[in-house]
Amino acid sequence: MTHLLNADLHCHSVVSDGTLTPEVLAQRAKANGVELWSLTDHDEIGGQDRAIAAAQAAGLPYLTGAEISVTFAGVTVHIVGLGFDHTDPALVEGLRQTRGGREQRAREMSDDLARVGIPGVYEGALKYVGNPELISRSHFARYLVEIGVCQETNEVFRKYITEGKPGFVPHRWATLRNAVGWITGAGGVAVIAHPGRYPFTANEEYALFSEFKALGGRGVEVVTGAHGPADYVKYADYCHEFDLVASRGSDFHSPEESHTDLGQLPDLPGKVTPVWALLADRVHG
Ligand code: AMP
Ligand code: MN
Ligand code: MN
Ligand code: MN
Numbered sequence: 001m002t003h004l005l006n007a008d009l010h011c012h013s014v015v016s017d018g019t020l021t022p023e024v025l026a027q028r029a030k031a032n033g034v035e036l037w038s039l040t041d042h043d044e045i046g047g048q049d050r051a052i053a054a055a056q057a058a059g060l061p062y063l064t065g066a067e068i069s070v071t072f073a074g075v076t077v078h079i080v081g082l083g084f085d086h087t088d089p090a091l092v093e094g095l096r097q098t099r100g101g102r103e104q105r106a107r108e109m110s111d112d113l114a115r116v117g118i119p120g121v122y123e124g125a126l127k128y129v130g131n132p133e134l135i136s137r138s139h140f141a142r143y144l145v146e147i148g149v150c151q152e153t154n155e156v157f158r159k160y161i162t163e164g165k166p167g168f169v170p171h172r173w174a175t176l177r178n179a180v181g182w183i184t185g186a187g188g189v190a191v192i193a194h195p196g197r198y199p200f201t202a203n204e205e206y207a208l209f210s211e212f213k214a215l216g217g218r219g220v221e222v223v224t225g226a227h228g229p230a231d232y233v234k235y236a237d238y239c240h241e242f243d244l245v246a247s248r249g250s251d252f253h254s255p256e257e258s259h260t261d262l263g264q265l266p267d268l269p270g271k272v273t274p275v276w277a278l279l280a281d282r283v284h285g
Contacts, residue, residue, distance in 0.1 A: 007036040007276055008263045009065065009082055010193065010224060010249025014130030015039075015047035016067075017138035019254040022047045025262070026054035034263035036276055036283065038065035040080050040249070043098045044134055048086040052284050062284040063276075067193055068182070069098060069173035072211075073204050076171070077192070079179045079212075080221065080247065082275060083282030084188025094182040098174045099133045105169050106135045113140075113160070113167040118149060121167070137161050138253065153257050176208075180215040189278055191219035191247045195238075196231040209242050219275045222246040223268055225260030236269040246272035 012018030013025055020028065022039055029037045037060050039051040045066050055062035063083045070077045084091060110122030124143035129135050141156035150156045161167040183190040192212055200208065209220075221227070222235045223246075239246050246268050250260040268274055276283075 003270070003274055004267050005035050005274070005276060006033050006263050007248050007274070008034045008250050008252075008265070009036070009038040009063065009191075009247050009275065010040050010067065010080055010221065011038075011252040011262060012041055012067075013039055013047050013051070015050075016041035016044050016131065016134050017136040017253060019256070022050040023054040025252075026051065026058045026060060029055075029262045030058040030060045032261060032263040034060065036061045036063065037262075038063040038082055038249070040065035040067040040082075042067050042078075042134065042136065043069055043095050044131065045086045045092070045095060046131065056285045060285065063279055063282055064188070064284075066095065066183075068095070068179040070176050070179045071171075071173045072176050072208055073200070075198055075200065075204075076173060077176070077198060077208065078194065079176070079183070079217070080191040080193045080249070081179075081183030081186075081188045082191060082219075082247070083279040084183055084186035086186075088182075088186030091182040091186040094174065094178060096133075098179075101171060102133065102135050105171050106140070108169045109137075109140060109161060109167045112169065116166040118144070118147075118166075140167065176211060177215050180212065180217050184216045187282070189219055189245075189275060190217040191221060191275060192217065193221050194224045194226040194251065195220060195235055196224075196227045209238060209244075213242050213244070217244075218278065219245045219247050221249060222272060223248040223265050225249075225251045225258065225265070232266070232269055236272050239272045245275045245278055247275040 141153040
């Protein structure tokens, strides 16, 4: 598999907080010229069999995937796993536990929004939820747009449901150690998702990369929908500093909401090793 492959190894379906089914995503990826695809639903692998089958039907090489929510230094960090055995019992159970607190968190988020005069958001958000175990802030955002509190979901994340804003409820996710352990224990490669998005100081970011590497993590997203050109350069340098491979993925959620469509990303910078170089024997199809 070449360095310049149009790989899209990060996106979401209705099994988490995307708006398209795994089947429609597979067809969209193929139509957009994607050459290697992974569906990486949040804390959930319930869509993997559908994605494998749909990718096969579309003639699209596929890697299993998930995006695990982790709490590191008090901040939510996302770790993408690629190419694992999605029937691995420890991975399945770990993800089930990670999903476990979402229902209660959502009720508390709704209570807090009611306090600022926006009632019934839990019930409203449920209309957008495709998987009862995976109620997400994205579903809240869609409902707040529906009722006209905000014009678009990005605005919701500026005014509500983020740190310091109404409707935000702090949550403890998986540990970095467990998330990396579940992925690698199931034969996959762990990747730090969209590192440019975290509110870390330089020291905290260094600690994240060092600890991730020490725990067996092997990759970092260099080209993602959340990064700009300066991030591509910075995290390509980190690949060398920390001896990591580079991943590439749109983080596509929805045609209406996502700025970056499946496969519509710049190539990886020339000097990095792509994550798919480690995963040739894990590709379906
Ligand atoms: P949760 O896992 O329930 O905390 O929800 C996190 C999800 O909210 C992310 O995966 C994104 O899909 C979405 N999200 C977070 N921040 C933003 C933002 N600033 N703009 C749009 N979507 C966001
Ligand atoms: Mn999401
Ligand atoms: Mn993420
Ligand atoms: Mn994502």
